[in-house]
Amino acid sequence: MTVKIDLNNENSYEIYIEKLKKISFDRKVVVVTNPTIASFHLEYLKDNLSAQELSFCTIPDGEEYKNMQTLEQILESCFLAKLDRKSLLVAFGGGVIGDMTGFAASIYQRGIDFIQIPTTLLSQVDASVGGKTGINNRFGKxxxxxxxxxxxxxxDSSFLKTLPKREFGAGVAEIIKMAVCFNKDFFMWLENNDLNYEKNIDIAIQKSVQTKAYVVSVDEKEQGLRAALNYGHTFGHVIENLTNYKTYLHGEAVGIGMCMANALAVKLGFMSEDDEKRVEKLLKKYEIPTTYKIKDVEDFYEHFFLDKKSSNSKIKFILPVGIGDCKITDEIKRDDVIEILKGF
Amino acid sequence: MTVKIDLNNENSYEIYIEKLKKISFDRKVVVVTNPTIASFHLEYLKDNLSAQELSFCTIPDGEEYKNMQTLEQILESCFLAKLDRKSLLVAFGGGVIGDMTGFAASIYQRGIDFIQIPTTLLSQVDASVGGKTGINNRFGKxxxxxxxxxxxxxxDSSFLKTLPKREFGAGVAEIIKMAVCFNKDFFMWLENNDLNYEKNIDIAIQKSVQTKAYVVSVDEKEQGLRAALNYGHTFGHVIENLTNYKTYLHGEAVGIGMCMANALAVKLGFMSEDDEKRVEKLLKKYEIPTTYKIKDVEDFYEHFFLDKKSSNSKIKFILPVGIGDCKITDEIKRDDVIEILKGF
Incomplete structure (x- = not known):
């Protein structure tokens, strides 16, 4: 099946959710991947991808390598392969590979094309849609x-066969996020259907991608609605930061963050306790963590302000309104947040 | 006077050619400059620029610092100043400052605004229009x-008062380039009017900027006509490369390159010898070099292929058609080029 990402400009593109078919490019191509993905899936890719000239750039596996140095390594590969302005990069891996390859493509000779072949559930449902690219540095992610x-x-969901169970769950967390924020029917479908790499997953990916596609199409550069995709992330980023990005996968931290946002929404009357429990139950079904022992509530709160993307020191919260709708607000009182944090 | 750069999208902007007026920004601003410009003009700028919070980033002066390391220095300044997505960078200097500040602005938090206050003639007439940003690396410029x-x-042309005479000439070379390629009336005006920092220069800047604005408005991403702005550059880049960017200023190398392109155009019947002499005379009036002793013609020719922007090993030449028009072609025979190179 195909989902069109309609951005109302020349940037529109299509997402193909199906077994990888033969793709052929009449131009030079560099595939960016990492040793883990390459060991599992590179032969499969090579069977399906051909190009005028095909080269490979293997970068180290892990979020800690999502930095300027690795970006330069990708660019170096492009120069050595003598890519020109008509050449193409292929991101073959998870979110880190996608974000960095997209960024490299955007600045190599002032911008060349790239395509994504995401291999993790998280990158299939989330990172591969929307065109955000980037690297981390010492100031943040x-x-x-x-x-x-x-x-x-x-x-191609057959890549998920080799995905560790925890990473699968982390991807499901983002799927649930999408449903809670924007799509009640999708949420109920998730309650009634089991997801695994060979069952229902293509449908879940499609629904998730369609939802995100809609959000991105109305707000490509995140000036309004798109911020709602950060549901669970305001809290999740703090948890990731406090645990040095080591204890939880990103999707897991978002799962906990969603539970915190839900608790706040319940306290403020936007969400019923019943709906809160439904979300929690769904997360637990995929063994996604739903709670985090906060050592110092005040310190946790201060960490919101470390996110440099917050402007003017107001914290933006994404709070569900029931299930299937949400609101973006920076008018939440400190005391209310502190109180729900104490409950964790 | 004001020139509107109309790009038919939200990127359109205005160029103000006049004495700097008070500008005030209700947001955080970082000004990027170098020690040379700062020593001459920073006080003047400070008198005219105010912001919610104003910081300065001083980078080393010179093309050799137009690299990733200096880019990271600019980004570091942005993070230390805690710029957010609504903040602004100001490029205050020549082309190097403009290109690097623009690039930093384009990737800081996925893109923030910047404005240009160019202080050299070259950057006023050329680099400040069109939105090309970038850095050099070991593979090229x-x-x-x-x-x-x-x-x-x-x-503000009063900045030109402190500009060395050679740099003034290098800027005039780009003005002449614009006239030869696109605007016969402008060329004749240049033949009949002397330019210096207090006379006629605002008019020349305006005509030049208007011409480039037209070109950029029909071809923002250089897929066709915009390539014509590289008149003189195909040859000029080789000269710069062969002399390690040390003998000639960029505009000077372009001046020589224009004479080479003209010789080729004369040989191929696109330009009369009389018009060729008129261009040469105008260049010489501003002491812009018009000839370069080629040591090894074959080697010079091979250097065309070092420019990684050439795709499929065809060299793109921009050749004047008389004065005021030009053609872009990659169908020039090697022997024709070699023959005119032998004449230098």
Whole structure:
């Protein structure tokens, strides 16, 4: 099946959710991947991808390598392969590979094309849609980057066969996020259907991608609605930061963050306790963590302000309104937040 | 006077050619400059620029610092000043400052605004229009970068008072380039009017900027006509490369390159010898070099292929058609080029 990402400009593109078919490019191509993905899936990719000239750039695996040095390594590969302005990069891996390859493509000779072949559930449902690219630095995550849309995304769920169970759950967390924020029917479908790499997953990916596609199409550069995709992230980023990005996968931290946002929404009357429990139950079904022992509530609160993307020191919260709707607000009182944090 | 750069999208902006007026920003601002410009003009700028919070980033002066390391220095200044997505960078200097500040603005938190206050004639007439940003690396010039339009450009020709005479000439070379390629009336005006920092220069800047604005408005991303702005550059880049960027200023190398392109155009019947002499005479009036002793013609020719922007090993030449028009072609025979090179 195909989902069109309609951005009302020349950046529009299509997402193909199906077994990878033969793709052929009459131009030079560099595939960016990491040793883990390459060991599992590179032969499969090579069987399906051909190009005028095909080269490979293997970067180290892990969020800790999502930095300027690795970006330069990708660019170096492009120069050595003598890519020109008509050449193409292929991001073959998870979110880190996608974000960095997209960023490299956006600045190589002032911008060349790239496509995504995401291999993790998280990158299939989330990172591969929307054109956010970037790297981390000592000031925070994704603080250097660009908006650069891929020319196409090829989502083949057979890659998920080799995905560790925890990473699968982390991807499901983002799927649940999308449903809670924007789509009640989708949420109920998730309550009634089990997801695993060979069952229902293509449908879940499609629904998730369609939802995100809608959000991105009305707000490509995140000036309004798109911020709602950060549901669970305001809290999740603090948890990741306090645990040095080591204890939880990103999707897991978002799962806990959603529970915190829900608790706040219940306290403020936007969400019923019953709905809160439904979300929690769904997260637990995939063994996504739903709670985090906060050592110092005041310190946790102060960490909201470390996120340099917050302007004017107001914290933006995304709070569900029931299930299937949400609101973006920076008018939440400190005391209310502190109180729900104490409950964790 | 004001020139509107109309890009038919939200990137359109205005160029103000006049004495700098008070500008005030209700947001955080970082001014990027170098020690040379700062020593001459920073006080003048400070008298005219105010912001919610104003910081300065001073980078080393010179093309050799137009690299990733200096880019990171600019980004570091942005993070230390805690710029957010609504903040602004100001490029205060010549082309190097403009290109690097624009690039930094395009990737800081996935893109923030910047304005240009160019202080050299070259950057006033050329680099400040069009949104090309970038840095050099060991593979060549401007090979990493982006298209990122400034929000406004403030051209104050009183900065030219402190500009060395050679740099003034290098700027005039780009003005002449614009006239030869696109505007016969402008060329004749240049033949009949002397330019210096207090006479006629605002008119020349305006005509030059208007011409480039037209070109950029029909071809923002250089897929066709915009390539004509590289008149003189195909040859000029080789000269710069062969002399290690030390003998000639960029505009001077372009001046020689124009004479080479003209010789080729005369040989191929696109330009009369009389018109060729008129261009040469105008260049000489501003002491812009018009000839370069080629040591090894074959080697010079091979250097065309070092420019990684050439795709499929065809060299793109911009040749004047008389004065005021030009053609872009990659169908020039090697022997024809070699023959005219032998004449230098």
């Amino acid at each position: 994704n603080l250097i980057g660009s908006f650069h849309q891929p020319k196409a995304v090829y989502i | 401007n090979l990493i970068g982006s298209f990122h339009q400034p929000k406004a450009v403030y051209i």
